[in-house]
Amino acid sequence: SQQGEEDPQALSIQEGENATMNCSYKTSINNLQWYRQNSGRGLVHLILIRSNEREKHSGRLRVTLDTSKKSSSLLITASRAADTASYFCATDEGAQKLVFGQGTRLTINP
Amino acid sequence: DTAVSQTPKYLVTQMGNDKSIKCEQNLGHDTMYWYKQDSKKFLKIMFSYNNKELIINETVPNRFSPKSPDKAHLNLHINSLELGDSAVYFCASSPLRSGELFFGEGSRLTVL
Numbered sequence: 001s002q003q004g005e006e007d008p009q010a011l012s013i014q015e016g017e018n019a020t021m022n023c024s025y026k027t028s029i030n031n032l033q034w035y036r037q038n039s040g041r042g043l044v045h046l047i048l049i050r051s052n053e054r055e056k057h058s059g060r061l062r063v064t065l066d067t068s069k070k071s072s073s074l075l076i077t078a079s080r081a082a083d084t085a086s087y088f089c090a091t092d093e094g095a096q097k098l099v100f101g102q103g104t105r106l107t108i109n110p
Numbered sequence: 111d112t113a114v115s116q117t118p119k120y121l122v123t124q125m126g127n128d129k130s131i132k133c134e135q136n137l138g139h140d141t142m143y144w145y146k147q148d149s150k151k152f153l154k155i156m157f158s159y160n161n162k163e164l165i166i167n168e169t170v171p172n173r174f175s176p177k178s179p180d181k182a183h184l185n186l187h188i189n190s191l192e193l194g195d196s197a198v199y200f201c202a203s204s205p206l207r208s209g210e211l212f213f214g215e216g217s218r219l220t221v222l
Contacts, residue, residue, distance in 0.1 A: 042200060042213035042215045043202075043211070044213070045212070048209055090211075092209045098155070098209065099155070100145075102152045103153075
């Protein structure tokens with residue numbers, strides 16, 4: 001089953017601007033994770049937020065989680081050309097099963 | 111050193127053939143996975159193994175048979191390949207009780 005759904009599907013911004021991506025899901029979760037995928041490469045884990053956490057930071061990344069709305073957002077501040085990639089949210093449904101959304105394609109224009 | 115490595119990176123074959131993709135992780139993780147990413151980038155779990163034991167089998171056709179000879183290896187064999195099997199197949203691993211997945215670079219399968 002597809003759990004996380006990212007919004008928007010594609011986002012194009014200027015270098016230096018902030019990028020915000022959203023993820024909605026349907027059922028209860030243990031945690032929610034964000035991954036980055038550069039073109040032609042594997043996914044790389046960015047950040048994990050547990051169901052009892054509301055906000056988490058890692059460098060230029062800020063993730064929020066609202067379990068009442070079943071939604072999460074990923075904010076990338078001061079974007080760089082190297083941030084161009086697809087970003088996926090993934091929800092942990094238990095039994096060590098991560099369910100991914102379709103991703104947001106982020107393009108940072110120099 | 112590559113943490114999760116899979117071979118081959120590219121595989122082009124004819125319909126009806128049988129092919130295998132191999133995966134190895136040197137992270138000491140207990141759990142390994144196969145995911146399939148289609149042309150729309152949708153990533154779907156196929157199988158999960160924990161210490162050589164099958165845990166998750168997500169209604170994948172039985173033409174797909176995973177094999178885990180030890181906890182560091184998880185191979186995927188596909189019989190009677192079909193056009194719809196064309197995709198990128200990702201192997202991943204994770205430590206027990208940690209949700210984070212470590213992915214390989216993917217194996218792009220093209221069935222002609």
